[in-house]
Amino acid sequence: MxxxxxxxxxxxxxxxxxxxxxxxxxxxxxxxxxxxxxxxxxxxxxxxxxGLVMAFQDYNIFEGIRGSEWVGLDVFRFIFEQDSFYRALKNTLVLNVLDLIAGFPAPILLAILLNEVRQAKFKKMTQTVLYLPHFLSWVIIGGMVYLMFSNGGMINNFLSSFGLEKIEFLSRKIPWLITYIAVGVWQNIGWGTIIYLAAITGINRELYEASDIDGCSRLRKMWHITLPGIKSTINILLILQIGRMVSIGFDRPFVMGNSLVSDYSDVISTFVYRVGISSGDFSQATAVGLFQSVVGLILLLSANFVAKKLGEDGIW
Known part of the structure; x- marks a missing residue:
């Protein structure tokens, strides 16, 4: 019972x-x-x-979504016939690929190096200095870049004082491109380091103790313990970065760009601003945004599929 x-x-x-x-x-x-x-x-x-239905309408702000005329895919056809759209798309892909090549490995390397620092005070001070740029507005960073890299900026004045030729960082295409990527790496490296340092703290410390007993050098511990320990984090962030290949923030290219380097600085976000906000063509802006989302989703799913096929960790 x-x-x-x-x-x-x-x-x-x-x-x-x-x-x-x-x-x-x-x-x-x-x-x-x-x-x-x-x-x-x-x-x-x-x-x-x-609001995505605006991409398939001749949207009129006074008529609203329900009162605007339905035009189907005409807006997309009009966009794909514009040379300025393909230039913006090409620039977006080029800048994102360069950001991936230069900016993605940087926080990994920095996090591994910081993990090897033994002096706690120096480590904390370094982390604080590195994290600070991430919290600065791009308007502030743009002002700093102008003061540093313009023709009358600090760097060119320093070069002139030694009788060297000035470098047109912000008015010539290749120097502007290098400056754009370098400033982006400087601004984002600290935030990425936080993520990888958090992943490194999750590695079993007994592995390091066993490697010390075996007489492994620091370089070997980094290569055989630290990197494999954060591999899953690297894979996930890489997949997410690939998924954002067609998207780019508005503030960075808009603040750092100018008419002299528009062949490189005009990206999809500035194209949307120009046709959507400045010209008031909300249908085009919505269609471009939908195009970005669809292509980004395809890239994300493809990168995740390839990672799983290679036996690596994916997002799901």
């Missing part, structure tokens, strides 16, 4: 735990804290999806 009662109590407890209301009563405060981020996602991420 006692065994039957015990089994019935266990069955009742299991049934209660499978009830959604049970978890609401038990963790009500945690679910309440979820309301704000859920509301943000619904309002700013999912609700605007309705």
């Amino acid at each position: 006692k065994a039957v009662l015990d089994s019935s109590r266990k069955y009742g407890a299991a049934k209660r735990k499978n009830n959604f209301l049970y978890y609401i009563r038990r963790d009500g405060l945690l679910y309440f804290l979820l309301l704000l981020p859920m509301a943000y996602i619904l309002i700013f991420k999912y609700a605007p999806i309705y």
